[in-house]
Every structure is written in structure tokens, then in C-alpha cells.
Amino acid sequence: MIKGGSIDKGMYILYKGDPYLVAEREFVNPGKGAAFTRCKLKNAKNGSVLKETIKTSDNVEEANVYDRDGQYLYSDDTFHFMDTETYDQFEIPAAVLSDKGGYLMEGEQYRIIMWESEPIDVVIPMKIVAKVTDAPDAVKGDTVTGASKTVVVETGISVQVPIFIKTGDKIRINTETGEYVERVND
Amino acid sequence: MTDLSRRIAPLRHRARLVAAIRAFLDGRGYLAVETPRLCRTPIPEAHIELFETHRAAHPDDSLWLLPSPEYYLKQLLAAGSGSIYEITHSFRDGEEIGRYHDIEFTMLEYYTVNADGDASLEVTRELLQALGETTAPVNLSMQEAWKRFIGIDLAATIQESGVSGERRATAKAGGRGLNSSASSAGAPETTGHRDLMVEAIRRAGLTLSISPDDAWEDLFQRVFLSYIEPELPRDRPVFVTDYPAAVSTLARRKSGTPWADRWELYLGGVEVANCFGEETDPDRIAVFFREQQTEKPLLGRRVHPVDPTFLRAPPLPRCSGVAMGVDRLVMHLLGANDMGEVVSFRP
Numbered sequence: 418m419i420k421g422g423s424i425d426k427g428m429y430i431l432y433k434g435d436p437y438l439v440a441e442r443e444f445v446n447p448g449k450g451a452a453f454t455r456c457k458l459k460n461a462k463n464g465s466v467l468k469e470t471i472k473t474s475d476n477v478e479e480a481n482v483y484d485r486d487g488q489y490l491y492s493d494d495t496f497h498f499m500d501t502e503t504y505d506q507f508e509i510p511a512a513v514l515s516d517k518g519g520y521l522m523e524g525e526q527y528r529i530i531m532w533e534s535e536p537i538d539v540v541i542p543m544k545i546v547a548k549v550t551d552a553p554d555a556v557k558g559d560t561v562t563g564a565s566k567t568v569v570v571e572t573g574i575s576v577q578v579p580i581f582i583k584t585g586d587k588i589r590i591n592t593e594t595g596e597y598v599e600r601v602n603d
Numbered sequence: 604m605t606d607l608s609r610r611i612a613p614l615r616h617r618a619r620l621v622a623a624i625r626a627f628l629d630g631r632g633y634l635a636v637e638t639p640r641l642c643r644t645p646i647p648e649a650h651i652e653l654f655e656t657h658r659a660a661h662p663d664d665s666l667w668l669l670p671s672p673e674y675y676l677k678q679l680l681a682a683g684s685g686s687i688y689e690i691t692h693s694f695r696d697g698e699e700i701g702r703y704h705d706i707e708f709t710m711l712e713y714y715t716v717n718a719d720g721d722a723s724l725e726v727t728r729e730l731l732q733a734l735g736e737t738t739a740p741v742n743l744s745m746q747e748a749w750k751r752f753i754g755i756d757l758a759a760t761i762q763e764s765g766v767s768g769e770r771r772a773t774a775k776a777g778g779r780g781l782n783s784s785a786s787s788a789g790a791p792e793t794t795g796h797r798d799l800m801v802e803a804i805r806r807a808g809l810t811l812s813i814s815p816d817d818a819w820e821d822l823f824q825r826v827f828l829s830y831i832e833p834e835l836p837r838d839r840p841v842f843v844t845d846y847p848a849a850v851s852t853l854a855r856r857k858s859g860t861p862w863a864d865r866w867e868l869y870l871g872g873v874e875v876a877n878c879f880g881e882e883t884d885p886d887r888i889a890v891f892f893r894e895q896q897t898e899k900p901l902l903g904r905r906v907h908p909v910d911p912t913f914l915r916a917p918p919l920p921r922c923s924g925v926a927m928g929v930d931r932l933v934m935h936l937l938g939a940n941d942m943g944e945v946v947s948f949r950p
Contacts, residue, residue, distance in 0.1 A: 422699070433812060444699040445828055448877055449852050449924075450820070451650050451902075452697055455828050467810045468833075470825040473697075474902070475814075 419504040422473030424454045429461065429480035429532070432469070436461040436480035436532045445470070459562045461537035462529075477542035482537070483527045496521065498529065498536075509536045520545050520592045544589050546601050547571050552584045613945050615934050619737055620734055621690065624711060627733045631726070633686045633713055638675035640668045640692060640840055644910040646674050648855075652697035654706075655905065659876035667907055668862035672712050677881075679914060680714055681917045685716035688713035690929060698950065701942045707950050709929040716922045720854075720864040720880040723923040726841055727868060727876065728797075731840060734936060736870075739839035743828075745862070748843060752834045753826070755803045760819070761849055761861040764794035793861045795819030795849040820850055837872040868927070871933040876927035883922075885915040 424430065424543040428439045442519070446452040452473045461467050461480075471477060485491050487498035487507070495508040496518055500543040509529070511518060513536065530538040547570035565577050568584075576590055578597045621698045630862075654668040658869060672689045679687055691824060693710040712791060715850070717721055728740055731815060740881050745759050749757040761915060804811055835841050845862035854865040857880075864880025882888055899906045933945045942950055 444701055444704060446698060446704065447828070449648075450824050450875070451852065453701075453824065455833075461731070468829045470828040475816075480825060504678065531870075545846075554924055 418475045419479055420473060421454050421471035421477050422452070424456060424471065424477060427538075429482045429530070430458070431480045432458060432467075433480040436482065436537055438538065442467065446471070446592040458546070461513065461532065462535075463512050480532055482530050482532045483533050485536070486526055486527045487536075487539075488526050489523055491523060492518065492521075501526065506537070509539065513537060514539060516595070517541050517592070519572050520590070521572065522547070541592050543593060544591055544598060546587050546589050549578075549582060549586045549588060551579075552582055552586070552600070567569055610944065610947065613933075613937055613939065614947060616937055617945055618629055620933055621929065624690065624730065624749075627730050627802055628688045628713055631686070632731045633715075634684055635686045636676070636679060636687055636689050638672050638679075638689060638691070640669055640694070641895075642669050642674055643667070644674075644908050644913075645669055645947075647892055647895035647899060647907070647914070648911050649895045649902055649904065650697075651695055652904055653907065654694050654696050655907070666908065670695045671710055673924070673926070676714060676924075677914060677919055680716065680922055681914055681919050683917075684870065686713070686715050686922075687701075701932060703934075705942060705946075705949060708942075709747070710929040711927040711929050711932075712924060714881075714922050714924040717921055718880075718921075718923040720844070720866055720878050720923050721816045723878045723880075723925050724844075724866060727842075727878070727925055728840075734932075736840060736936070740842055740868075742844055742849055742866075743835070743858075744845040745843060746845065747846065748831050748835075750824075751805050752831050753809065753825075755807050756777065757823075757847065760796055760800040760803055761793050761847055762796050764792055793847070793849045793856070795823060795847065797822070823847065823848055823850065830872075832869075833872070835869050841869040843869060849889060851894060852879060853882045853888065855882045864923075865947060870932070873931055873935070874928075875931045876925055878923060879926045880923045881919060881921075883914075883919040887916050888914055888919075936937070 420449055424439055424442055426442050429436050431497050438461055439456050441457040442491060443455045445455050453470045454473055455470045455549055457466055458469055458580045486501065488501050490497040490499055495507055495510050496514055499505060503544045517539055522545065527541040529536050537552040549568045550571050551569040553566060564580055567575050568578050569575050577596050578588060582588060582600060589601050591598050619658050625635065643666060651670045655668060656666050656668065658677050671693050676687055676689060686709065687765055690709065690711045691799060694707050694709055695707060698704045698706050715726060746757050749755045770849060800822045803823065804813065809826065809830060813831060817895050844866040846865040848856040848861055848863040852863065852865065854863040857864050866878050867874055868876040883938050896906060896909060930946055939945050
């Protein structure tokens with residue numbers, strides 16, 4: 418058990434029987450009354466987000482999570498990984514990964530967060546480099562979209578990029594915002 | 604540039620703003636005073652953890668660092684000071700040291716005599732204008748805020764209880780579940796009704812978890828902090844008015860209503876000031892003191908002695924008091940993101 422005041426961003430807590438990631442937390446003290454931790458909690462099983470305000474003096478149960486390494490293989494309806502020590506294969510449901518699925522690179526090793534033998538999260542880098550697989554030519558005189566266009570990268574997701582980006586270029590993408598950062602030269 | 608040298612420019616702005624606050628209040632006839640930070644019998648407030656200190660040669664002589672200048676300012680008001688203000692450091696042990704909080708911070712308190720909360724709101728509006736706040740503020744009552752943002756009729760969760768403050772203080776010490784405004788023995792008062800609040804929360808579809816330990820006031824605070832405070836307009840000052848009288852404070856109740864003469868000012872979505880049309884009845888103040896003293900040890904806080912004759916003779920004159928966090932005000936006016944950017948040092 419921890420106190421509500423010790424809840425930290427990035428921590429997993431047990432709430433209504435499910436593990437939740439603390440996505441945001443803020444100390445609030447209404448001056449006349451008790452102090453609280455206001456947080457946004459993300460259900461690690463289905464990705465739904467809750468707002469909750471917990472008294473700093475209340476008890477909160479930390480979710481007993483642990484790590485496992487896994488190599489990302491491929492995805493169909495779910496995401497397939499392999500334990501590179503035992504060669505065991507396992508799956509992570511798309512709902513658990515939500516947007517993160519679009520940043521997984523085949524063959525890469527990832528740290529997977531486990532809870533009660535179930536994978537509940539995959540740790541991905543803040544930025545990834547991905548090859549552009551489909552880039553339309555820039556439309557001349559198109560001022561409505563400004564100086565950007567949409568391309569598809571090797572992981573299958575679409576990214577807004579400047580018009581000079583071509584098929585085969587490598588680009589750096591911010592995985593928190595989904596935004597293009599820069600072109601990467603080999 | 605070092606971190607400290609980067610702070611010199613904001614400190615110059617801050618000095619000008621503090622000088623402007625003083626000029627504004629001086630110009631309106633408020634008496635500027637300096638009162639001690641140390642005190643032997645602070646006003647008891649159950650949720651505020653105080654710093655305690657001792658003199659080396661008198662280890663039994665407990666002194667407490669005040670969480671606001673209220674204790675001394677109210678005595679000066681009772682002694683006939685007229686409208687009065689102080690800008691001073693305040694200390695609260697239970698605070699987190701973070702973006703908007705610190706254990707030592709600067710507070711402005713100004714009391715206006717022969718005034719209620721509405722009159723203080725007008726003074727505060729003009730003060731903000733004098734400090735360069737250009738957007739016009741809006742007023743939003745607590746009742747209206749609950750209706751607008753979550754569709755809950757807050758007043759419907761509050762009832763006239765007829766239970767005297769004395770009896771409630773005792774009831775609360777033994778068990779939880781009731782919250783009501785302090786009043787002198789025999790007078791009807793308002794009580795937050797826990798079950799009605801729980802039902803309203805469920806009907807509104809809020810996902811808030813409700814524990815059997817949550818009293819009405821806990822739920823009121825948690826709903827407000829989760830669903831209402833984050834929705835308050837950030838592009839203009841907001842005065843949230845008419846807090847429930849069932850949240851026990853030293854604000855007087857607006858007669859015939861479930862509301863206290865109390866408002867809070869939000870700037871950029873952050874609470875910056877709190878105002879009470881002050882309770883002046885010595886019996887009601889004494890009830891509040893006893894209730895807070897009873898609750899302190901239940902919340903695991905140290906109990907300090909209180910002055911049983913506080914504001915009894917002479918009593919507090921009719922007045923309205925505003926407590927404003929100067930660091931947060933300066934943050935807002937300078938567009939700073941962290942309190943650390945607008946203070947010289949943090950303890």
C-alpha cells in the first residue's frame with residue numbers, strides 16, 4: 418500500500434481490480450479542506466481513461482508489475498512477440514497497445530510490462546526512425562494544406578511531413594505526439 | 604547565465620507588482636501592518652499541518668509558524684484598525700514543493716470593514732485591473748458550475764438539518780458521514796447529505812470511485828477537483844462564488860440559503876485567492892474551533908493550544924477578508940509556468 422500523495426506519473430496502481438497506468442498526476446490543495454492527488458488513470462487492459470481525485474492520506478494499492486523482454490515479430494489482429502531466451506511466442510491484444518502498435522519495428526527487442534502473467538504495456542522509445550514506404554508527389558499550388566503532405570511509413574502508420582520527403586527516405590517520428598521531427602541521413 | 608541570474612528580471616517585475624498592490628491598497632485607506640510569524644495559539648484548521656518550533660532555553664514553550672496572517676489581523680480588526688492588509692510569508696508543512704505549491708510562500712491578506720464578499724469581489728476585480736489584467740472576469744456560482752459541467756443539482760444534496768454545531772462536532776468525532784455548517788446551539792443549519800450526493804454522482808455517470816469512508820464533503824471536493832475545476836475558463840479570471848455552507852469554514856452563511864458568503868478566484872485555471880464574508884459571532888467561531896480541534900488528531904495532525912477568548916471581547920466587526928497567493932498571482936501576470944521562476948529561492 419502507498420499513500421495517495423505518493424502516486425507518481427508512470428506508476429501502475431490497482432483500481433477497481435484492474436491495473437491502471439498513472440498518465441498524469443497533480444497535487445491539489447483546496448486550502449480549506451484536505452489535500453488531493455488529481456490524476457488521469459489509463460486502464461492497462463483496455464486503454465480507457467478515467468479522471469480520479471484521491472486524498473493524499475488515503476491508501477492506494479500499487480499494481481505488482483514486472484518486466485519481460487520480447488522481440489516483436491509481426492501483427493495481424495494482435496501483436497506477436499517472442500521471448501528470445503525460451504523462443505516462446507506470445508501475443509499482446511491491440512487494445513493494450515492502442516497507438517503504440519504503429520511504432521513497433523519488426524525484429525526489435527522491447528521491454529514489456531507484465532501484470533498477473535498478462536502483458537499490459539510495451540515500452541517504446543520517445544522517438545523512432547522509420548522508412549517512408551509511400552509518399553505522394555507534392556501538389557503544386559496547394560496552399561490549403563500548407564507545406565505538408567501525408568506519407569505512410571514501414572510500420573503502416575500515416576505521418577504529416579514536409580513536401581520534400583520522398584519514398585525511401587528515413588524520418589524521425591515523435592512517438593508521444595505522432596509528429597514528424599526530421600529527415601535522417603544515413 | 605546561471606539559474607539565479609535568470610531570475611533577476613522576473614524579480615524586478617515582481618517587485619513592481621508588489622509595490623502596485625501596496626499602492627492600490629494604501630490609496631484606498633487600508634492600513635499596512637506587519638504581524639509576527641510565530642504564534643502560541645494559532646487558529647485551528649484540521650487540514651493544515653503547521654511547523655512547530657521551540658526556544659532552546661524553553662523547550663516546553665511551543666511556538667507555531669502561522670499558515671496565514673489571519674490570527675493577528677482579525678485581532679487588530681476587532682481592536683478597531685479599520686480596513687487592513689499584510690503581505691507576508693506563510694508556512695504549511697503539508698504542502699508539496701511543486702509547480703504551484705511550496706511549504707513557505709507569500710500571502711496577501713486584505714480585510715475590508717463593513718463589507719461582504721460581493722464588496723471584496725469588486726475591490727479584487729479593480730486590483731487585478733490595476734495590476735494589468737486586461738480581460739474582464741466572470742462570476743460563476745458553485746451551483747451553476749455543477750449544473751453546467753456535470754448536470755448535478757448541488758443544492759439538492761444539501762438539507763436543513765436542525766442539528767446544532769455543538770452536537771455535530773461530537774457526532775463527527777465519533778463517526779463520519781455528516782458535514783454541516785457551524786452555528787450556535789439551536790439554530791438550524793445545513794448538512795451535506797452523503798447518500799443524495801452518491802446518487803447524484805451515479806446518475807450523472809461520473810466514474811469516480813466512492814468509498815464507504817467518503818463523507819459528503821470528501822465527495823464534494825473530489826467531484827469539484829476532478830470534473831469542475833479543470834473545466835473552468837482559463838482565458839479570463841473566474842470568481843467561483845457561493846460555496847456550500849456545509850463545508851465548514853469561518854465564512855458566514857448567507858441567511859436563508861445553503862450557501863456561505865465565500866468565493867475563490869481562479870486565474871488561468873489555478874486557484875489564486877479565497878474570500879470569506881467573515882463569521883463574527885463568537886459562539887459560532889468557538890464551535891468551529893472545537894470542531895477543528897476534535898478533527899485534528901483524527902487526521903493524524905498535532906494539536907496545538909487555542910485561545911478560548913479569540914474574538915470574543917471585543918468581537919470581530921462586520922468585514923470581508925481575502926487571502927491571495929502572491930507567488931501564483933505573479934506567475935499568472937508574468938506568464939510563468941513554475942513558482943520557482945518568480946521567487947528568489949525555494950527553501
